[in-house]
Amino acid sequence: xxxxxLIANRGEIAVRIIKTCKEMGIGTVAVYSxxxxxxxxxxxxxxxxxxxxxxxxxxxxxxxxxxxxAKKTGAxxxxxxxxxxxxxxxxxxxxxxxxxxxxxxxxxxxxDLGDKTxxxxxxxxxxxxxxxxxxxxxxxxxxxxxxxxxxGYPLLVKASCGGGGKGMRVVRHKDELADSLASASSEAxxxxxxxxxxxxxxxxxxxxxxxxxxxxxxxxxxxxxERECSIQRRHQKIVEETPSTALTQELREEMGKAAVQAAxxxxxxxxxxxxxxxxxxxxxxxxxxxxRLQVEHPVTEMVTGIDxxxxxxxxAAGRRLELSQADIKPGGHAIECRIYAEDPANGFAPSPGRIxxxxxxxxxxxxxxxxxxxxxxVPVEYDPILAKLVVHAENRQIAIERMKNALSxxxxxxxxxxxPFLRDVIDSKPFRKGETFTDFIDTHFPQWQPSIPDxxxxxxxxIACEMWGEVSGAKGAETARPxxxxxxxxxxxxxx
Amino acid sequence: xxxxxxxxxxxxxxxxxxxxxxxxxxxIGDREYSVEKIGLMDGLLILSVNGKQTGIGIGxxxxxxxxxxxxxxxxxxxxSMQPRGRxxxxxxxxxxxxxxxxxxxxxxxxxxNEGDTVSEGQPVAVVSAMKMETTLYxxxxxxxxxxxxxxxxxxxxxxxLVDIEKVGE
Numbered sequence: 001x002x003x004x005x006l007i008a009n010r011g012e013i014a015v016r017i018i019k020t021c022k023e024m025g026i027g028t029v030a031v032y033s034x035x036x037x038x039x040x041x042x043x044x045x046x047x048x049x050x051x052x053x054x055x056x057x058x059x060x061x062x063x064x065x066x067x068x069x070a071k072k073t074g075a076x077x078x079x080x081x082x083x084x085x086x087x088x089x090x091x092x093x094x095x096x097x098x099x100x101x102x103x104x105x106x107x108x109x110x111x112d113l114g115d116k117t118x119x120x121x122x123x124x125x126x127x128x129x130x131x132x133x134x135x136x137x138x139x140x141x142x143x144x145x146x147x148x149x150x151x152g153y154p155l156l157v158k159a160s161c162g163g164g165g166k167g168m169r170v171v172r173h174k175d176e177l178a179d180s181l182a183s184a185s186s187e188a189x190x191x192x193x194x195x196x197x198x199x200x201x202x203x204x205x206x207x208x209x210x211x212x213x214x215x216x217x218x219x220x221x222x223x224x225x226e227r228e229c230s231i232q233r234r235h236q237k238i239v240e241e242t243p244s245t246a247l248t249q250e251l252r253e254e255m256g257k258a259a260v261q262a263a264x265x266x267x268x269x270x271x272x273x274x275x276x277x278x279x280x281x282x283x284x285x286x287x288x289x290x291x292r293l294q295v296e297h298p299v300t301e302m303v304t305g306i307d308x309x310x311x312x313x314x315x316a317a318g319r320r321l322e323l324s325q326a327d328i329k330p331g332g333h334a335i336e337c338r339i340y341a342e343d344p345a346n347g348f349a350p351s352p353g354r355i356x357x358x359x360x361x362x363x364x365x366x367x368x369x370x371x372x373x374x375x376x377x378v379p380v381e382y383d384p385i386l387a388k389l390v391v392h393a394e395n396r397q398i399a400i401e402r403m404k405n406a407l408s409x410x411x412x413x414x415x416x417x418x419x420p421f422l423r424d425v426i427d428s429k430p431f432r433k434g435e436t437f438t439d440f441i442d443t444h445f446p447q448w449q450p451s452i453p454d455x456x457x458x459x460x461x462x463i464a465c466e467m468w469g470e471v472s473g474a475k476g477a478e479t480a481r482p483x484x485x486x487x488x489x490x491x492x493x494x495x496x
Numbered sequence: 497x498x499x500x501x502x503x504x505x506x507x508x509x510x511x512x513x514x515x516x517x518x519x520x521x522x523x524i525g526d527r528e529y530s531v532e533k534i535g536l537m538d539g540l541l542i543l544s545v546n547g548k549q550t551g552i553g554i555g556x557x558x559x560x561x562x563x564x565x566x567x568x569x570x571x572x573x574x575x576s577m578q579p580r581g582r583x584x585x586x587x588x589x590x591x592x593x594x595x596x597x598x599x600x601x602x603x604x605x606x607x608x609n610e611g612d613t614v615s616e617g618q619p620v621a622v623v624s625a626m627k628m629e630t631t632l633y634x635x636x637x638x639x640x641x642x643x644x645x646x647x648x649x650x651x652x653x654x655x656x657l658v659d660i661e662k663v664g665e
Contacts, residue, residue, distance in 0.1 A: 341626065350626035352600050356555030356562065357539040374539060380600050380650070384626035411540060413555025413562040413569060420568045453565040455503040456524050457545055459510050460531050461552045461563045462572040463499055464543055467520065468533055 001317050002026055002076040002101070007045065008066045009081030012371035012387055013293070014041035017079050020309040029073045031066060033059035035379040040371050047073055054381050060084045063091045067098050077101035077316060079309075083383060086292040087114055103316040105270045105291050113266055113289040117160050117198055123286045126265025128258050131277065131285040133200025141181055144199060148177055151201050157181055159188030160196040165235040167191060170202050203285065205437045206277040208232070209244050210290075211259035212300045214311050215268045216321040223256040224300050224308075225330050227273075230436040231425065233348050238418065239425060240296035241335040242303055245396070245434025251282055256325075262286060271297075271312045295338065295388070298367060302334035302392035333399040334392045337407065337422045341384040344421035345449050352380040356414030361406040365392045365399075378415055386417065396434075400426055420450045500575040502560075507575060593635040595658040596651075601625040603649045608658060612640045620658045623651065638662045 004027035007014045018028045018041065030045030035054040042048045049069035052058040059065065061084055070078055078095055080086040086104065089111035095102035104110070113119045124130045133155075134147035148155055148171070157180050159167030167188030169180040181197060189195035212224040228244035229237040247255065259274035266289065273294050275287040297308045306328070315321065342348045358374040370387035372378060378386065389406055393399040407423040425431055430444050437443075499510040511523045515530075522529045534542040534549060541552045553564030560573030601623035608620045614634040621632045638660040645657040 346598075349630075350599055350628050352625060357553040357564070359538050359540050359551075359553060380602055380625045382626065408567045409551075410567045411551070411553030411564045413553045413564050416569070423567055450568060452504050453563075453568045453570050455506060455508050455570075456527060456529065457550065457552075457565055458503050458563045458570050458572050459499070459501045459508040459524065460522060460529060460545060461541065461543060461554070461565070462501055462503075462561055462574075463510060463512060463520070463522070464531060464533060464541060465554055465561060466574075467514070468541075 002313070004029060004046075004073065004075045005077045005079055005103070005313070006031065006049075006066070006070045006073065006075035007041070007079050007081065008060065008085055009079075009083070010036055010039060010041050010060060010371070010382065011385060012369045013081040013295070015044050015371050016369045017081060017293075017309055018044050020307055020313070023307075024310060024313065026313070027075075029069065029075050031059070031069050033381075035381055038376065040373055040376065049073060054379070056084065056381070060382075063088075063094050066091075067094060067100065070100050071098070075100065077103055077313070079103040079312070080292065082292050082295055087290070089114065101316050103270070103312050105268055105272060109267055109269070110291045113291050115160065116158065116162070116288065117196075119266075119288060120286070122265050123262055126261055128262045128265060128286045129284060131200040131203065131287075134198055141178065144181060144197075145177060147199055148174070151199055154202040154204070156200050156202040157184040157197050158200065159184065159192060159194070160198055161192040161194045162188055167197065203277050203279050205439065206230075206279055207244070207246050207436065208237075208275065208287075208438055209246065209255065209278045209284065210273050210275040210294075211255055212294075212297065212308070213259050213263045213268065213272050213274060214308075214315070214321060214323070215263050215270065215272070216315050217269055217318060218320055219264075220321040221260050221263050221268070222321065222323055222325050222328060223259045224304050224306060224328060226252060226255060227294075227296055227299055228436060229296060230438050231431075231440045232438055233441050237296060238338050238340070239335065239422065239431075239436075240299055241333065241396075241399075242299045243330065243333065245436070246278060248282075251284075255284055258284070258286075262289065270315050271308050295385070296336050298369060298388060298390045299334040299336045302367065302390060303330040303332055304328055305331075332392055332394045333396040334390060335399050335403050335426070336388055336390045337403065337426070338385060339387040339389060339410075339412075339417050339419065339422075341378050341386055341415045342418055343416045344418040348418070350380070350384045351416035352378045352384070353415045354378070355412060357411060358413075359411040360387065360389070361409035363406070365402055366390070366406050367392070386412075386415070397432075400432060421445070421448055424448065424451075501572055502575050503572050504570045594656050595620055595632050595634065595660065596653055596656055597623045597625075597632065598630065598653060599625050600650070600652045601630070603645045603647055603651055603657065604629060605647055606643055606645065606658065608640050608643070610640055610643055613663070614638060614640060614660060620660075621645070623657075632657065634658075634660055636660065636662055 006029040007017050021028045028045040030042045030048040031051045032042040033054050051065040085091040089107040092102040092107040154172045157169040167184045169184045171180045185195040185197050207230045209226050211226050215221040226244050227242045229240045231239040262274045273290040276284040278284045341351050343351050354377045360368045367390040372386045391402040393402050403426050410419045497512045501508045513521045518533045532544040555562035562569050604622040604624045606621045615637045618634045619631045641659040641661045
């Protein structure tokens, strides 16, 4: 086993990985940028190395500096977390070449699965259901038009190297095809440096259901069942749960088998996630494989009792998976809400700033993976995820009540979060009925505004503070740094 | 004591009578309240309002307080202490007539130069906060008088990135 692991990430995921390392008796090395010198992940680790400037290219995306930090501290392995270098095959290769173990799949698997057309071909060859579409992305517009007729409308134009909805177009009629191909291709070229596009059938009102897999180097592959991740904004998940309300036991087993088949077809090793689109008839189609730890992995951990990060580390260290599919018996229901620094009443615009007061909920069946603390200034340069609130209960209904109550007890002042929005989502009829499709927010919460809490109580609380003095002590800390305007000084009354 | 508070943009007039060190009574309209301070816990203020206990998170933005009740934050300030009494919520986005970021951000690029003529709605700068880019547009047609920000600068709402002089006035 490794003596020391470097965590090439920041925020809640770095903190979460450090915790498992500590449980395993493994030393931890954090890396941090200028903006993160006071960050929680830096302070939690046994050692911390400053790797450079605030810009990600100077720090968390700078492969050479991260490898340098690993060498300097004698870390035998690097855990990349999610985002940043987690799905970068070149980085994985550089780790290998430097004699450091990359905790993730082999570089070739990362690059194969990172290319959508290659991944699609691997899956189709491996017998995994793929969305009907064209396999040859290098064909010209004339050939694509012929393929479009075979696939049928509505169809989707997608960028081969795309993600996040960029370079993607829904085409409902034949006469829109040429324009959509041209605009998707130019958008893809601008965003990814590659204008290659391909076609596939557009699935109406799909659900996003993914399956967690674990694979060791000896060909043992198991799945840890599904996660339902249909509730998304800007193509990014914000609520995830397991089990999915859309699956029968039969379909669950079928999708699990397909995920294992997908992992085997790709030669997968380590933890990964096979994403599927599930249509209303119960047909499912391969979407992509995320070759890393997922943000939403805790819901799976809650119902299976398996620490996925521990498994990742064990597999990377060459251990055999000592789990057979029959050993994995999920229990109860888990829901995760992502807590981002964002303003749900204003198009989910980011809202960085200083956290003045912070008290997350706790109690039976509540897990809070968190990368911030009261007094921390959330930097503007990085992803706005602050924390993840996860609940586990014996069934979905109790899990919903537990989550609703936990969100009501979630106190964060100073930085805006979607907590009030998430509470309304969890408490809504369509969510309670399990009617979660990828258009959930657009359909049910298009113009959401927060309900104002009891104004009288708010006024009385304000007076209580005036009478009984400073309660949060937030101002003292700010005056200790004269000359550097804090967001509060420059923002005035602006509500984050 | 009388308070004129602004709670999320609405005025709430409160008449307060201090009872003892940890207690006050208050009247808002025709509603009577008895408020007791139970304690402070990790920055959370625990009050009993008419016998019902509530934990309240308090933040201190300039000129007021963020009060978090049941997970929902709301902004409260004192109208009598702040004669320019400001509402809780800034009207969203487009009404602004200056080129300023809507949130603390980093300048990605400025697309105009000093002396340029710009038309209303023309993109003039792009800022980024937390991996999301926002384009700032010329609020009206005119001439660019000065550029006050460069790529990589940290900027905040109120900072005018591009000064535009109205033409034809």
